[in-house]
Amino acid sequence: MKRTLLEEDHEQFRELAAEFNSREIAPHYAAWDAAHMMPRSMWRAAGEAGLLGLAIPEEFGGMGIDDYRYRVVLDEEFVRCGHLGVALAFHLQDDLVLPYLLAYGSTDLKSRWLPGMAEGSTVTSCALTEPGAGSDLRGIRTKAVRDGDDWLLTGQKTFIGNGVSGDAALVLARTDGGTGRGSQDSYSLFMVSRTEGYSCGNQLDKMGVRASDTAELFFDAVRVPGADLIGELGAGLRYVKEQLPQARLAIAVAASAVARASYEQALQYATDRHAFGDNLLQFQNTRFELADMLTAAAVTELYVDRAVESFNAGELDDIDAAQVKLWASERAKEISDRALQVHGGYGYILEYPIAQAFLAARLLTIFGGTSEIMRESIGRSLAAGA
Ligand SMILES: Cc1cc2nc3c(=O)[nH]c(=O)nc-3n(C[C@H](O)[C@H](O)[C@H](O)COP(=O)(O)OP(=O)(O)OC[C@H]3O[C@@H](n4cnc5c(N)ncnc54)[C@H](O)[C@@H]3O)c2cc1C
Incomplete structure (x- = not known):
């Protein structure tokens, strides 16, 4: 279609x-x-x-x-x-x-x-995750403490994309002075410039998408002007929830593109590669694999497209977005895996695009909220509505 x-x-x-x-x-x-x-x-x-x-x-x-x-x-x-x-x-x-x-x-x-x-x-980078807290953001320990009109920011973030190259980070920090898991209004967001006390650790050695730098960030009593608080004090987690639709939709869009590209690479390879006297399309198994991949990629594309229309209309909520992210990222993982198999040994060689697609797809069910967290959010919304 x-x-x-x-x-x-x-x-x-x-x-x-x-x-x-x-x-x-x-x-x-x-x-x-x-x-x-x-x-x-x-x-x-x-x-x-x-x-x-x-x-x-x-x-x-x-x-x-x-x-x-x-x-x-x-x-x-x-x-x-x-x-x-x-x-x-x-x-x-x-x-x-x-x-x-x-x-x-x-x-x-x-x-x-x-x-x-x-x-x-x-x-810029977006710094929410910490070594001890990713899925459970209420577990973060980075804290901002008032000092006159400023804030002093102390803590550590990890897996931060653009963390090495970035000039500033949007940082989620605890601002109510408490410890342990805070309440909904215990956290705030700041736009933190690179300044004294703000440093980054070594590049993290990722499996894939390596051209994008990823690092740990350290904040050692970084002075953050009061004007760099984003929005209201204590509204950080509410803002994160409100922005989930775009964050999740964006990953679904990338996942759909990875699924489609993986299928196309497999089709091309199966057409070009010869074995047992003809190309790989002579094998019913290869044709069946490609048929499954194409069908799943097409369904994913239509679902993601519909989610984009819904987002443009201001109607996509965080649960809709969790569903589309869950679906698309799991399909990207599955299709890139099957497409890699069609490539035989070449699929395992990094200079082949399918190897890169497979490694990128592996990230999509993890970052921006894992598939388990997507299922948990969707499941909780069912229980709340029951
Ligand atoms: C390459 C890369 C780039 C990233 N970029 C950024 C970035 O720029 N900024 C940023 O802030 N973060 C970033 N992240 C972090 C990413 O969002 C987190 O890794 C992700 O949210 C998972 O958190 P975690 O790693 O702490 O895993 P954990 O939360 O420790 O989860 C471990 C496992 O337990 C499962 N689990 C946890 N809670 C539950 C539950 N309630 N029910 C069922 N299962 C559960 C998870 O699904 C997972 O399988 C990046 C990560 C990677 C790998």
Whole structure:
């Protein structure tokens, strides 16, 4: 069935993204992957090409595009070209940091951060997870204590994407002075600039999406001006919950793109590879595998497309988003695994795109909330409604 999500303007944007991919990324991507880092010049080039911070209003240097379909096209292009680290790095800034600044940031915060994020001169990270607390954010220990008009921030975060390259982090911290698991209003969000006491540990050695840097962050009595509190004091967890639809939808979009790309790579390989006198499509098993993959990828695409429409209409809630993230990320994991098998030994070699897709897919059922947490959220909503 033909997809109906995208219109001509989106397809024109796709051409822009494809041209950017071949001009600015393809020649360097393998080197960035090996170095676990992308240069700032790539961010600036993306800003110049109009690919960053699409939702940033014009008054803050952006284009004010609140149609999520443009983000979908961008993700699809990065995944199709195998530039999964770029997709992840942009996702962290545009789906995980930007929405908080737009929804709850003061005009002062917006004017200080958004223009740089739109032009690519500023890179940011979203720092929620800690060594002792990921799924259970009430278990975080990073704390911010008042000191006059400022806050002193102390603690540690881990698995933070753009953590090494970033100029600032959106940080969730305990602000009620308590210890142990806090209540709903015990936590707040801050936009924390790199300054004295803010350091990052070594690069974490990830299996896949390596071009995107990931690190531990340390805060040793970092002085955070009062103006860098995002929104209301004590509203941090509420804001995180309110932003779950976009965070989860974004991962579902990437997962659907990984599923589709994996299927296409398997089909291409099965067509080109010869064994026992003909190509792999001579084997009924290969055809059946491809049929299953295509069907699952198509169902996933339609489901994700419908979720994008619902998000654009302001109707996608956190449970809808949990369902679509659960479905799409599990399908990406399964399809990339089966597509890898079709490649035989070559599937295990990292220079083959399917190996990279498989490794990227493995992340999608974990980060942004694990599949178990998605099931838990969906299940709890059933119990609440019973
Ligand atoms: C490459 C990468 C990039 C990341 N980027 C970021 C980032 O930029 N910013 C950020 O803040 N975080 C980031 N994360 C962290 C990620 O979101 C967490 O790893 C994830 O939420 C899981 O948390 P955890 O690792 O602490 O696992 P845990 O919470 O310790 O979970 C361990 C296991 O227990 C299961 N489990 C936990 N609670 C329950 C429950 N109630 N019911 C059933 N099962 C449960 C989980 O599903 C999992 O299988 C990143 C992670 C990775 C790997």
